Amino acid sequence: MKTIKELIKLVANFSLICSLVLFFSCTEVNGQQNYKDANTKPEDRAKDLISKMTLEEKVAQLNGLGNGHGVFGDKKAGVFGTKGNEKLGIPTLVMGHGITGVRSGRDVSVKSTYMLAPIGIAATWDTELYSRASVAIAKEMVALGQNLNLGTTLNIIRHPLGGRGWECFSEDPYLTAQLGVEHVKAMQANGIISGPKHFVANNQEQNRHDINNVLEERTLREIYLPAFKTAVVEGGALNIMAAYNRVNGTFMCENKWLLTDILRDEWGFKGFVLSDFGKGVQSTVPTALAGMNIEMSSAKWYGSKLVAAVNNGEIKESIIDKLVYDKLFTMFKMGLFDNKWKQPKEVVHSQEHQNIALEVARKSGVLLKNKNNVLPLALKKGNKLAVIGPNAKRYVGGVYSEFLQGGGSGGCYYFEDAVTNPVDEIAKIANVMEVSYARGCHIELKKKQKKIEAKTLMPDALDLADVKKDDKQLTKEAVELAEKSDQVILVVGITGSQESEGRDRKSTRLPENQEKLINEVTKVNKNVIVVMVGGSYFDTSSWIDKVNGVINYFYCGEKLSQAMAEVLFGKVNPSGKLPISYPKSASQYPKGSIFQGGKYKEKKESNIYSEGIFVGYRYFNKNKEEMRFPFGYGLSYTNFKYSKLKVKKGKIVEVSFTIKNTGKISGDEIAQLYIHDKESSVPRPIRELKGFKRVSLKAGESKKVHITLKDDAFAFWSPTKKDWTVEPGEFDIQIGVNSRDIKLSKIINK
Numbered sequence: 001m002k003t004i005k006e007l008i009k010l011v012a013n014f015s016l017i018c019s020l021v022l023f024f025s026c027t028e029v030n031g032q033q034n035y036k037d038a039n040t041k042p043e044d045r046a047k048d049l050i051s052k053m054t055l056e057e058k059v060a061q062l063n064g065l066g067n068g069h070g071v072f073g074d075k076k077a078g079v080f081g082t083k084g085n086e087k088l089g090i091p092t093l094v095m096g097h098g099i100t101g102v103r104s105g106r107d108v109s110v111k112s113t114y115m116l117a118p119i120g121i122a123a124t125w126d127t128e129l130y131s132r133a134s135v136a137i138a139k140e141m142v143a144l145g146q147n148l149n150l151g152t153t154l155n156i157i158r159h160p161l162g163g164r165g166w167e168c169f170s171e172d173p174y175l176t177a178q179l180g181v182e183h184v185k186a187m188q189a190n191g192i193i194s195g196p197k198h199f200v201a202n203n204q205e206q207n208r209h210d211i212n213n214v215l216e217e218r219t220l221r222e223i224y225l226p227a228f229k230t231a232v233v234e235g236g237a238l239n240i241m242a243a244y245n246r247v248n249g250t251f252m253c254e255n256k257w258l259l260t261d262i263l264r265d266e267w268g269f270k271g272f273v274l275s276d277f278g279k280g281v282q283s284t285v286p287t288a289l290a291g292m293n294i295e296m297s298s299a300k301w302y303g304s305k306l307v308a309a310v311n312n313g314e315i316k317e318s319i320i321d322k323l324v325y326d327k328l329f330t331m332f333k334m335g336l337f338d339n340k341w342k343q344p345k346e347v348v349h350s351q352e353h354q355n356i357a358l359e360v361a362r363k364s365g366v367l368l369k370n371k372n373n374v375l376p377l378a379l380k381k382g383n384k385l386a387v388i389g390p391n392a393k394r395y396v397g398g399v400y401s402e403f404l405q406g407g408g409s410g411g412c413y414y415f416e417d418a419v420t421n422p423v424d425e426i427a428k429i430a431n432v433m434e435v436s437y438a439r440g441c442h443i444e445l446k447k448k449q450k451k452i453e454a455k456t457l458m459p460d461a462l463d464l465a466d467v468k469k470d471d472k473q474l475t476k477e478a479v480e481l482a483e484k485s486d487q488v489i490l491v492v493g494i495t496g497s498q499e500s501e502g503r504d505r506k507s508t509r510l511p512e513n514q515e516k517l518i519n520e521v522t523k524v525n526k527n528v529i530v531v532m533v534g535g536s537y538f539d540t541s542s543w544i545d546k547v548n549g550v551i552n553y554f555y556c557g558e559k560l561s562q563a564m565a566e567v568l569f570g571k572v573n574p575s576g577k578l579p580i581s582y583p584k585s586a587s588q589y590p591k592g593s594i595f596q597g598g599k600y601k602e603k604k605e606s607n608i609y610s611e612g613i614f615v616g617y618r619y620f621n622k623n624k625e626e627m628r629f630p631f632g633y634g635l636s637y638t639n640f641k642y643s644k645l646k647v648k649k650g651k652i653v654e655v656s657f658t659i660k661n662t663g664k665i666s667g668d669e670i671a672q673l674y675i676h677d678k679e680s681s682v683p684r685p686i687r688e689l690k691g692f693k694r695v696s697l698k699a700g701e702s703k704k705v706h707i708t709l710k711d712d713a714f715a716f717w718s719p720t721k722k723d724w725t726v727e728p729g730e731f732d733i734q735i736g737v738n739s740r741d742i743k744l745s746k747i748i749n750k
């Protein structure tokens with residue numbers, strides 16, 4: 001006798017198989033269709049092609065190559081992709097990373113425009129600019145022979161120690177979603193399949209291959225899934241990378257609930273899923289049944305094991321057909337069988353693309369502190385200006401002494417000549433001043449990193465001398481220089497040696513030697529400006545009161561140095577705002593997170609997302625934590641006044657207000673719309689970002705800003721109804737300059 005549960009399972013499996021049979025029987029109906037005919041619908045072409053393939057040929061389409069093999073057999077380059085099939089005319093699918101610029105596996109000879117880092121573009125809050133930058137990256141990918149972008153990273157910055165935070169946009173799901181969707185649309189409209197990753201709840205590097213992240217459905221739905229949902233539903237993303245980690249006990253590559261029930265059935269995803277590379281897949285049949293299409297980047301679990309599973313009846317061939325269908329359909333839809341996309345080589349690092357990179361860098365610096373309006377610095381003829389710090393000048397070619405990117409696959413190889421140094425750019429603008437440079441201290445490197453670094457460095461004469469000195473000597477020289485200077489600019493921060501894929505950050509403070517440098521320099525000179533470069537939050541407590549000004553640059557492309565100099569001397573008005581919170585110290589982050597003590601050693605130990613939906617500013621607001629700089633914060637050299645808030649109710653709520661530039665120079669303001677649900681049956685955040693606008697205003701100019709709100713802006717995920725719910729009652733619409741400074745507000749009833 002079968003139990004009821006078993007019967008239900010049987011019926012469910014039967015109906016799945018029936019629908020697959022029905023789906024593919026259309027192939028017979030359309031049997032006349034020729035998959036080689038570009039005028040035939042992609043759906044029919046895919047079905048026709050599958051009907052002509054053997055089981056082995058189909059399974060071969062479900063394995064990627066790369067990681068030491070290379071899709072083209074070139075071990076050194078290790079280019080990722082799936083092999084084509086010459087007999088059937090299936091093209092190779094070449095995968096690259098288009099996250100910061102273009103990266104082709106480990107092939108250092110493939111260079112591109114280094115356009116941005118996700119957290120850097122997030123600081124611009126400029127979705128239109130990101131769209132243009134993404135078009136440029138897509139065009140370069142096409143020119144370099146790629147078809148699919150292994151990105152971008154839509155994970156939420158849950159904690160600032162996460163090594164890949166720099167590769168993500170924000171702690172906020174709405175900001176992440178708005179940027180992510182622009183990227184997806186731009187990529188796919190220009191010939192590159194877009195593959196948001198790492199689906200889902202992939203928020204740390206420690207134990208990244210087996211960590212079990214435990215979180216409630218409401219937390220998933222409200223915080224970690226929205227950006228993926230927007231990418232699929234609004235952006236039409238045709239690829240998703242399933243993360244290494246487990247969610248509530250199930251590896252993401254085996255997670256049918258997330259990969260099929262939610263991604264495909266609820267959101268209507270039509271593309272194919274890739275596993276994260278190497279250890280993403282952990283089984284054969286459960287992975288295939290979950291709807292995970294392609295094992296990257298080997299045939300460890302699919303390949304012959306999948307063929308055997310079909311042959312011994314463990315899995316129906318129709319399921320393999322569906323996995324292959326998703327991939328071939330996507331390739332047909334994107335025109336990859338018809339060689340539709342072409343770009344000339346000259347598009348790579350074209351002047352137009354460099355201009356976009358410059359715009360990104362100019363818009364992304366965040367002015368955090370400006371005591372007595374000390375910035376912009378005046379160009380005082382004959383004054384002595386000292387530019388000091390390990391990030392003020394790179395060691396050319398150094399793998400780790402790199403101030404431009406975090407480490408790992410998100411980075412790209414750029415043209416060395418395109419990347420200038422802050423000290424040189426500052427000297428160009430401040431040419432009436434006497435500009436001097438001192439390194440101050442080294443970027444902290446581990447022993448192994450030091451060895452690699454020594455081999456790759458191509459230092460110029462000045463650097464060569466510095467490389468051999470120790471921190472003590474470098475700091476001494478810097479202090480001597482600071483002492484005889486009128487003004488000091490300290491360029492500090494971290495690099496890929498401190499934050500990287502595969503490695504979480506050790507601390508949220510600047511490396512010890514850099515904090516020491518700031519403290520020593522400020523003892524002898526009171527006119528100190530600090531420029532921080534990095535991809536995540538810094539605890540500035542030990543030194544911020546000793547300096548007059550602070551500008552924060554998240555990694556933001558090859559033009560960072562030029563933009564930095566322009567902002568320091570007022571050629572560009574800073575306009576970036578923080579896409580993450582800056583509490584006073586990292587200890588203010590939720591307790592119980594594995595980052596608090598970093599003791600996650602046991603593979604089976606679960607990592608509980610105890611803060612639930614209260615991530616980032618949602619958490620700090622709830623707990624009334626004192627902030628150094630709140631989410632959304634950023635100063636300008638001009639001032640803005642907000643007025644005339646109007647809220648028009650309807651199916652869509654229309655919000656409008658006016659911003660006036662009341663200062664003497666033009667500037668950009670990023671207005672933020674937050675919503676607070678005043679009465680609710682479940683705990684809701686004090687405010688949540690639901691809209692924003694970046695507005696350019698000339699001195700004295702006013703502009704009316706419009707933001708519309710659909711119902712989903714007011715909804716929460718009800719754990720009891722298991723659905724999105726808008727509860728009737730009062731909602732406060734708040735317009736702020738950041739998440740702690742609300743200028744206008746109005747209550748409406750829903």
Ligand code: BGC
Nearest residue numbers: 097150197198276277409501
């Ligand atoms: C990373 C992915 C990346 C892949 C290929 C993995 O280790 O987690 O983000 O796309 O490698 O480089």
